[in-house]
Amino acid sequence: MEKRFAGKGAIVTGGGSGIGKAVALRLAREGASVLVADIQDDKASETADEIRKAGGKAESIKVDLADVSQIEAMTASAVKLWGRLDIQVNSDYDRVVDVNMKGTAFCLQKTCAQMLAQIPAEKRDLEVADRCNGKIVNLSSISGRHGRAYQLQYAASKAAIISLTQSAALAFARYGINVNAICPSVVKTPMWAQNIADKAKSFGVDAAKESTEFIARIPMKRAGTEEEMAAAICFLCSSDADYITGQTLNVDGGIEMN
Ligand SMILES: NC(=O)c1ccc[n+]([C@@H]2O[C@H](COP(=O)([O-])OP(=O)(O)OC[C@H]3O[C@@H](n4cnc5c(N)ncnc54)[C@H](O)[C@@H]3O)[C@@H](O)[C@H]2O)c1
DSSP, X not given: OOOTTTTOEEEEETTTSHHHHHHHHHHHHTTOXXXXXXXXXXXXXXXXXXXXXXXXXXXXXXXXXXXXXXXXXXXXXXXXXXXXXXXXXXXXXXXXXXXXXXXXXHHHHHHHXXXXXXXXXXXXXXXXXXXXXXXXXXXXXXXXXXXXXXXXXXXXXXXHHHHHHHHHHHHHGGGTEEEEEEEESOBOSXXXXXXXXXXXXXXXXXXXXXXXXXXXXXXXXXXXXHHXXXXXHHHHHSGGGTTOOSOEEEESTTSOXX
């Protein structure tokens, strides 16, 4: 496999499970040194072990992204381990507003500050950056594209991630730091199972039927895979996407087309 990320230092939050785990494995397979960050430290450490066993470079850290001091410590730890920070993928999900909205905002703040500090002083004030100085990808959702009658907070927090992505992209474009997001529809991770189970409990419907009916509404008639999300995210982290910023890409089998 091509080593698009050789020499790059990366953080993947939520890297202990689902999409984050697939991203961590793929970035490492393509040469990045990855700090796997997750509130479930055993899961984060399993991902890091898997990467090392496959010959890649990884460490893990326990972090609760609802706590800004832990975000600060996570960034510092990546810089200490890898000497620099070039890529951040934010793929965590839990206490909706604290983690999705505030957690993503603070991660952006700390990561961009580090990426700016890595630019040589004589190049920091160039009107046009002469190289790409960092890539950040946030996980939004198709639920962030419009209202959701039964997922008010989740939909609002995912819409906020689209807005944060655009604002950060505008603020850091002249420094060559690209900020993008993706919107998955359905990926059969623990989060999806929980989501469907919660809905089934609240409305007394059958969880399996609910999941099947949702997937039937996707034009491609199937759920996406973690690896398909990782492929799109790694494209946005690669030099093929140097001229793409502020964008939110639907990776969703065609259910959203805006
Ligand atoms: N799975 C889907 O169908 C789907 C659809 C749309 C969007 N998404 C988004 O993709 C992202 C990843 O979801 P997934 O399906 O891979 O979920 P997942 O449950 O498989 O993984 C989420 C990971 O985040 C970690 N995490 C949760 N709260 C945390 C916190 N406070 N601090 C640090 N880590 C924390 C969890 O421990 C877990 O390992 C989420 O942002 C989710 O909203 C998923």
